[in-house]
Amino acid sequence: MSQPSDDTPDGPPDEHVLVRSAPGEPVISAHGIGKSYGHVRALHDVSLELRRGEVVALFGDNGAGKSTLTKCMCGVVTPDEGHLETPAGPIELHSIRDAEALGITTVHQDLALAPDLSVLENMFLGREVLATDWRRLLGVVSRREMADRADAALSELRINLPSVRIPVSDLSGGQKQAVAVARAAMWSNAGILMDEPTAALGTTQSDIVCELIRSTADRGLAVMVISHDIPRILDVADQVVVLRHGTVAMARPSSEISRRDVVDAMVGYHEHVGGHR
Amino acid sequence: MSSADSTTAAEQPTTSSSGSAPPALPARLRALGSTTALWIFVVDILLVLLFGALSENGSFLTASSFRVLGLDAAEALILAVGISLLLGAGEIDLSLGAGLLLSSVFGGKVIIALAGSGTAVAAIIGLFACLGTGAAIGLVNGLVVTKLRVTSLIATLATMGIATGIANIATSGTDLSDIPASLQDDFGIRNLIGIPLPAFIALALWLVTWILFRSTRFGLRLLALGSNRGAAERSGLKVDAHLIAAFMLVGAMAGLAGFIDLTRFATTNLAGHQNDGLAAITAAVIGGTSLYGGRVSLGGVLAGTLLAVILQDGLVVIGLSAFYQLIAVGVVLIAAVNLDQRRTPGGLRLRLRR
Amino acid sequence: MLKKAHVGAALAALALASTMAACGSSSSSSSDSSSSSSGGSKKLNVAFVAALVNDSYFVTIKCGAQDEAKTLGVNLKWTGPTQNDVAKEISAFSAASITNPDAMVLAPFSNTGFGGAVRPLMKKGIPVALSGETLDPPDGLITYITDFLSGGNSLVDEIGRLTGGTGTMAIVADTTGNKTDSDRYTGLVPLLKQRYPNLKVLSPQYSQNSSARAASVTASLIQANPDLKLVYTTSGPEAVGGASAIAAAKAGDRIKQISFDSSPQQITLLKEGKLAATMAQSPYLSGQLSVRAAVDYVRAHPKGGPVPSSARIANTPTMLLTPANVNTTEAKRYQYLTQCGGTQGGSATS
Numbered sequence: 001m002s003q004p005s006d007d008t009p010d011g012p013p014d015e016h017v018l019v020r021s022a023p024g025e026p027v028i029s030a031h032g033i034g035k036s037y038g039h040v041r042a043l044h045d046v047s048l049e050l051r052r053g054e055v056v057a058l059f060g061d062n063g064a065g066k067s068t069l070t071k072c073m074c075g076v077v078t079p080d081e082g083h084l085e086t087p088a089g090p091i092e093l094h095s096i097r098d099a100e101a102l103g104i105t106t107v108h109q110d111l112a113l114a115p116d117l118s119v120l121e122n123m124f125l126g127r128e129v130l131a132t133d134w135r136r137l138l139g140v141v142s143r144r145e146m147a148d149r150a151d152a153a154l155s156e157l158r159i160n161l162p163s164v165r166i167p168v169s170d171l172s173g174g175q176k177q178a179v180a181v182a183r184a185a186m187w188s189n190a191g192i193l194m195d196e197p198t199a200a201l202g203t204t205q206s207d208i209v210c211e212l213i214r215s216t217a218d219r220g221l222a223v224m225v226i227s228h229d230i231p232r233i234l235d236v237a238d239q240v241v242v243l244r245h246g247t248v249a250m251a252r253p254s255s256e257i258s259r260r261d262v263v264d265a266m267v268g269y270h271e272h273v274g275g276h277r
Numbered sequence: 278m279s280s281a282d283s284t285t286a287a288e289q290p291t292t293s294s295s296g297s298a299p300p301a302l303p304a305r306l307r308a309l310g311s312t313t314a315l316w317i318f319v320v321d322i323l324l325v326l327l328f329g330a331l332s333e334n335g336s337f338l339t340a341s342s343f344r345v346l347g348l349d350a351a352e353a354l355i356l357a358v359g360i361s362l363l364l365g366a367g368e369i370d371l372s373l374g375a376g377l378l379l380s381s382v383f384g385g386k387v388i389i390a391l392a393g394s395g396t397a398v399a400a401i402i403g404l405f406a407c408l409g410t411g412a413a414i415g416l417v418n419g420l421v422v423t424k425l426r427v428t429s430l431i432a433t434l435a436t437m438g439i440a441t442g443i444a445n446i447a448t449s450g451t452d453l454s455d456i457p458a459s460l461q462d463d464f465g466i467r468n469l470i471g472i473p474l475p476a477f478i479a480l481a482l483w484l485v486t487w488i489l490f491r492s493t494r495f496g497l498r499l500l501a502l503g504s505n506r507g508a509a510e511r512s513g514l515k516v517d518a519h520l521i522a523a524f525m526l527v528g529a530m531a532g533l534a535g536f537i538d539l540t541r542f543a544t545t546n547l548a549g550h551q552n553d554g555l556a557a558i559t560a561a562v563i564g565g566t567s568l569y570g571g572r573v574s575l576g577g578v579l580a581g582t583l584l585a586v587i588l589q590d591g592l593v594v595i596g597l598s599a600f601y602q603l604i605a606v607g608v609v610l611i612a613a614v615n616l617d618q619r620r621t622p623g624g625l626r627l628r629l630r631r
Numbered sequence: 632m633l634k635k636a637h638v639g640a641a642l643a644a645l646a647l648a649s650t651m652a653a654c655g656s657s658s659s660s661s662s663d664s665s666s667s668s669s670g671g672s673k674k675l676n677v678a679f680v681a682a683l684v685n686d687s688y689f690v691t692i693k694c695g696a697q698d699e700a701k702t703l704g705v706n707l708k709w710t711g712p713t714q715n716d717v718a719k720e721i722s723a724f725s726a727a728s729i730t731n732p733d734a735m736v737l738a739p740f741s742n743t744g745f746g747g748a749v750r751p752l753m754k755k756g757i758p759v760a761l762s763g764e765t766l767d768p769p770d771g772l773i774t775y776i777t778d779f780l781s782g783g784n785s786l787v788d789e790i791g792r793l794t795g796g797t798g799t800m801a802i803v804a805d806t807t808g809n810k811t812d813s814d815r816y817t818g819l820v821p822l823l824k825q826r827y828p829n830l831k832v833l834s835p836q837y838s839q840n841s842s843a844r845a846a847s848v849t850a851s852l853i854q855a856n857p858d859l860k861l862v863y864t865t866s867g868p869e870a871v872g873g874a875s876a877i878a879a880a881k882a883g884d885r886i887k888q889i890s891f892d893s894s895p896q897q898i899t900l901l902k903e904g905k906l907a908a909t910m911a912q913s914p915y916l917s918g919q920l921s922v923r924a925a926v927d928y929v930r931a932h933p934k935g936g937p938v939p940s941s942a943r944i945a946n947t948p949t950m951l952l953t954p955a956n957v958n959t960t961e962a963k964r965y966q967y968l969t970q971c972g973g974t975q976g977g978s979a980t981s
């Protein structure tokens with residue numbers, strides 16, 4: 001029974017030793033990032049910083065470069081210009097695994113859940129916990145151990161599910177979103193990047209996800225959220241960055257701006273008319 | 278920030294904590310012993326009783342009759358178990374019958390060449406030749422699918438032709454003779470505590486595969502690959518390595534079936550395995566395994582294989598003429614699957630959960 | 632959407648596969664000699680289309696045909712499907728006919744279905760000789776076919792000897808709609824009923840060329856019929872399956888098996904006593920004679936012109952092989968070959 005070997009660690013970073021200290025400490029920062037796809041300049045000279053306990057909202061019109069920036073920061077895409085930095089110094093990410101090694105996880109726009117697998121299996125996919133006895137040699141997993149840890153991770157985010165053993169396909173859209181966020185939170189001890197986590201969700205479900213975003217940040221993680229749902233995300237965000245044509249059009253604390261400012265920055269209104277109302 | 282209780286009951290199930298939720302049928306158990314499998318088992322049992330009643334002196338309900346069923350089901354079950362591995366991972370293998378054939382040809386040639394050094398030695402090395410041939414075909418399938426990016430449907434259709442061609446070339450188009458007949462008595466048609474040895478082996482393999490899907494990381498990851506390939510990739514799974522391993526395992530299983538075929542008949546059967554692969558897929562799918570990946574029902578694989586064998590043998594035992602058999606098989610297939618579809622949605626499942 | 636595309640691709644692929652399988656195998660042989668008797672300037676090309684290329688009966692036909700082609704100094708192209716399927720053989724025949732052969736030989740899988748393919752060729756002046764099976768309506772230059780009548784009679788005698796004219800007898804045949812196969816039992820059944828009214832003959836069961844299927848059918852028949860005395864299997868794979876089932880049921884003492892054809896496996900079964908008798912045909916001779924007839928016709932009609940259709944039938948001999956006679960020189964000539972170049976050459980008589 002051959003089984004491809006795997007270099008993934010068996011256990012998660014221990015979520016209870018999670019560094020809650022030093023809120024505001026930077027997790028990862030982008031400096032002068034540029035990325036082109038052929039003739040399309042998706043990003044140009046973009047800089048931004050994610051700090052523990054802070055929610056950074058990333059706004060921008062379609063094609064503004066939001067997803068590209070996320071992909072640069074989680075290792076899916078390598079930038080052409082600029083670099084990433086952690087408190088330990090400059091760093092290059094070559095795969096999603098590299099970002100995860102830094103404790104930075106991603107909630108993908110499509111959630112990346114396997115519908116036929118149970119909640120707990122999804123949460124541990126790629127990092128399954130093996131039995132501790134001889135069965136470990138046969139690659140036998142310890143479902144009980146995983147269920148306990150998944151339960152703990154879910155309840156920490158105040159997510160209620162009937163059971164972690166039901167298949168993801170049986171969950172509602174909001175519950176799936178919650179599972180994806182919980183999974184990212186569980187394996188993250190530094191930051192979470194969320195690409196449109198409220199897209200295609202109803203009002204109530206969006207509220208649940210916003211609640212999760214806030215509670216995740218309150219646990220001491222850095223959060224970056226991409227969304228087109230400006231009012232709702234503005235509510236939970238600490239910092240706002242607006243991208244326009246691949247460059248930063250605005251970067252300010254959320255407390256200083258209104259929804260109108262964001263829209264103006266997105267469409268470039270203030271550049272032509274000058275200032276805001 | 279609003280608190281968690283701002284959400285409605287509809288969104289967040291009412292139970293206070295997941296620990297006190299009513300015990301759900303564990304997902305894995307549900308996936309492996311699906312209600313479809315249960316229904317097909319019910320149909321199996323009804324058919325056995327029906328054929329028992331219709332056969333002269335109830336000859337279908339005797340130990341020797343069950344031995345016949347077991348022997349007939351062995352090869353089919355091995356292939357169906359094999360295909361369930363790949364169907365679970367969202368792939369398909371049409372080359373199983375050809376893999377069986379080519380394995381039996383190479384294994385047979387090895388056995389003939391080594392017959393001088395004792396039947397036991399020849400048989401054991403022949404077995405490894407069969408397994409190796411099957412695994413090699415699986416390796417080719419896996420490489421073509423993962424590295425050349427040919428969908429498994431086309432890739433295995435192609436290797437099916439290639440393997441059949443090689444088998445015919447290697448034998449100049451005539452089935453092997455000179456396989457020691459003692460292999461038949463010692464293995465292919467041998468009974469162990471009243472159960473045909475090939476049936477024993479097939480059941481053991483079934484059990485191992487059941488555990489593989491139920492409890493192991495490898496099985497879990499195969500299902501993840503079939504359920505959402507992109508998600509599995511982004512979870513850091515080594516997709517290609519897993520797929521190649523799965524193809525090789527399935528190929529080796531076809532090789533095992535080839536060895537059983539070889540020892541059961543003491544020859545090869547060049548023109549007789551065209552439908553084996555499709556029969557295996559049919560058995561698995563009837564039992565509730567998804568053609569599109571992510572869902573495997575090992576219980577269903579067993580039930581579906583038995584359904585085919587019970588029908589095949591039972592209709593002969595009750596003396597139905599061959600032309601009516603074709604009609605009867607068609608009717609039973611539709612009825613069995615329809616019975617499964619028509620059950621009250623969730624009804625049986627709910628009762629099972631209590 | 633995706634799933635629909637998937638299924639569509641599946642169907643397309645299967646269609647493609649069956650097209651490819653139609654031209655399953657071909658090989659050619661030619662002689663280097665220039666002993667062409669009619670002094671033709673170019674060597675004649677003969678295309679031979681068999682019903683199944685991976686079967687020792689047809690391998691033996693091929694050997695006879697090749698040896699005869701060598702003797703006559705013509706090129707022989709051998710082709711046919713790797714599966715028993717009339718549609719595949721028809722497309723193999725069409726494919727061979729567009730290579731512009733001077734003459735063709737066809738060993739049809741079925742008596743129907745080839746009319747539309749054979750007749751136009753004959754009109755164009757390309758003779759088509761037949762081996763092993765007549766066409767319906769009669770067509771072709773001449774048909775060489777096994778003498779089923781005399782063969783059938785000796786089978787009936789043997790069945791009577793083995794069963795004593797009582798008990799039950801089962802027939803395990805190959806496929807439905809296969810006249811080459813059904814010829815081996817349809818004529819037999821009325822003869823048996825007439826000679827042995829107390830012998831119960833069960834309706835035929837089919838095995839689709841699969842030994843495993845034949846074994847399962849035989850095992851089930853053993854279950855269902857306590858007074859089963861004889862299993863008649865109509866070709867090699869069926870005989871192999873039947874023997875395995877009888878052995879698994881440990882019923883070799885009370886249940887005998889007889890069969891048709893004399894593949895190497897059947898000869899082995901005969902020698903092991905697992906087969907009481909088998910009816911051997913003369914495929915080597917059939918291959919020789921049909922090639923010779925086609926070539927002779929072309930050489931006799933150098934100007935070409937439409938070939939008249941003929942219902943002419945020439946019988947090729949059979950021999951009932953038993954454990955007692957299997958080692959005789961005569962019996963050896965009736966044993967099918969696994970590869971050409973064996974000892975059967977030269978056994979042809981005109």
Ligand SMILES: Nc1ncnc2c1ncn2[C@@H]1O[C@H](COP(=O)(O)OP(=O)(O)OP(=O)(O)O)[C@@H](O)[C@H]1O
Nearest residue numbers: 037040041042060061062063064065066067068069
């Ligand atoms: N793989 C790619 N190949 C070529 N061009 C790309 C690729 N990915 C993105 N682009 C281009 O880069 C630009 C930025 O794309 P990006 O996906 O980052 O936008 P976005 O802000 O996420 O938009 P949306 O709100 O629609 O998701 C777009 O013009 C897009 O067409």
Ligand SMILES: [Mg+2]
Nearest residue numbers: 066067068195
């Ligand atoms: Mg985007």
